[in-house]
Amino acid sequence: MDSTARPAGDIARHTTAAGATIALATTDRGTSVICGGCESEWVLPEQAARDRAQAHAKTCRTLPKP
Numbered sequence: 001m002d003s004t005a006r007p008a009g010d011i012a013r014h015t016t017a018a019g020a021t022i023a024l025a026t027t028d029r030g031t032s033v034i035c036g037g038c039e040s041e042w043v044l045p046e047q048a049a050r051d052r053a054q055a056h057a058k059t060c061r062t063l064p065k066p
């Protein structure tokens, strides 16, 4: 864990093979997964969102924007 303050609702982050960040956050619609590389976004039940983030971290090859 780092000491950086996280926005409310932010529950986890993953880093893709290309170095982009995938953020998981709780929203009023469900758990959102947002990829900082390809800009994909999903809103899913929490467990599905965690699975999606982990799977996407392994497969996304889009380089993060500078």
Ligand SMILES: [Zn+2]
Binding pocket: 035, 036, 037, 038, 039, 040, 056, 060, 061, 062
């Ligand atoms: Zn992606």
